[in-house]
Amino acid sequence: MTSSTFPAAGASRADAPQAAGLSIRHAVMELGDGDTRVTALDDVSLDVAPGEFLAIVGPSGSGKSSLLAVAGALASPDSGTVTVNGQDLSQLSQGKRAAFRLSNIGFVFQSGNLIPALTAADQLRLVNRLAGGPKTFDPVPLLESVGMAHRATNRPGQLSGGERQRVGIARALVSGAKLLLVDEPTASLDRARSREVVELLARQSHEHGVATVMVTHDHDVLGYCDRIVEMVDGRLGAPAPVR
Numbered sequence: 001m002t003s004s005t006f007p008a009a010g011a012s013r014a015d016a017p018q019a020a021g022l023s024i025r026h027a028v029m030e031l032g033d034g035d036t037r038v039t040a041l042d043d044v045s046l047d048v049a050p051g052e053f054l055a056i057v058g059p060s061g062s063g064k065s066s067l068l069a070v071a072g073a074l075a076s077p078d079s080g081t082v083t084v085n086g087q088d089l090s091q092l093s094q095g096k097r098a099a100f101r102l103s104n105i106g107f108v109f110q111s112g113n114l115i116p117a118l119t120a121a122d123q124l125r126l127v128n129r130l131a132g133g134p135k136t137f138d139p140v141p142l143l144e145s146v147g148m149a150h151r152a153t154n155r156p157g158q159l160s161g162g163e164r165q166r167v168g169i170a171r172a173l174v175s176g177a178k179l180l181l182v183d184e185p186t187a188s189l190d191r192a193r194s195r196e197v198v199e200l201l202a203r204q205s206h207e208h209g210v211a212t213v214m215v216t217h218d219h220d221v222l223g224y225c226d227r228i229v230e231m232v233d234g235r236l237g238a239p240a241p242v243r
């Protein structure tokens with residue numbers, strides 16, 4: 001692990017965005033009105049390279065979810081740019097942005113966020129269909145890569161929390177996403193399962209060249225990450241101490 005160098009928390013020396021992966025330049029985002037107005041992102045610049053597994057830690061309310069939201073084209077910063085795989089997100093219309101998100105960005109949430117009525121295989125098939133993927137799509141190899149092929153016909157209610165997360169990770173990678181945004185993936189898991197899930201995220205990032213950004217409060221899993229940045233009061237700062 002390298003939790004060492006932090007020139008602007010991973011921003012490259014030149015101010016131009018990198019061609020692949022995620023580049024955020026001088027993002028500012030304010031939320032709320034009047035007295036409740038807060039600067040959720042305060043001049044944030046960040047690069048995450050293909051194949052890099054980055055963790056973002058920081059206190060509650062420091063802006064971590066806001067950062068994931070702008071990186072995932074779910075929210076637009078008031079100023080600054082967000083570039084994913086060379087595409088400046090602000091240049092896309094609302095409709096094009098949704099299509100870009102479907103085929104370029106994968107999301108993994110706390111609880112796996114699976115659809116209760118669908119089997120593991122069908123969770124993946126649905127995303128493939130929504131993204132306009134090939135009719136011949138076979139979910140089994142992807143389920144196999146997360147150790148879940150033997151559970152392909154099980155519904156979420158028949159899976160453990162860790163297994164649900166594994167299916168969620170496979171689903172996030174269905175359309176070949178090269179940016180993976182992961183929010184508190186271990187929140188509902190015990191220690192051993194947490195480590196397994198985060199180790200899987202690290203392996204998927206490295207083997208498939210995926211730029212992965214994981215927000216976590218779980219310091220126990222930081223050893224699997226290539227880089228760790230801390231967010232405080234909307235700003236990215238020094239590396240967090242690894243325990």
Ligand SMILES: Nc1ncnc2c1ncn2[C@@H]1O[C@H](COP(=O)(O)OP(=O)(O)OP(=O)(O)O)[C@@H](O)[C@H]1O
Nearest residue numbers: 031032038039040059060061062063064065066067
């Ligand atoms: N819709 C909103 N309207 C107003 N303020 C908001 C809104 N969403 C978030 N905020 C505020 O923006 C700041 C950043 O919130 P954000 O959710 O990004 O933090 P976080 O680091 O993800 O927190 P947590 O670890 O608790 O999830 C906080 O002060 C929060 O209260």
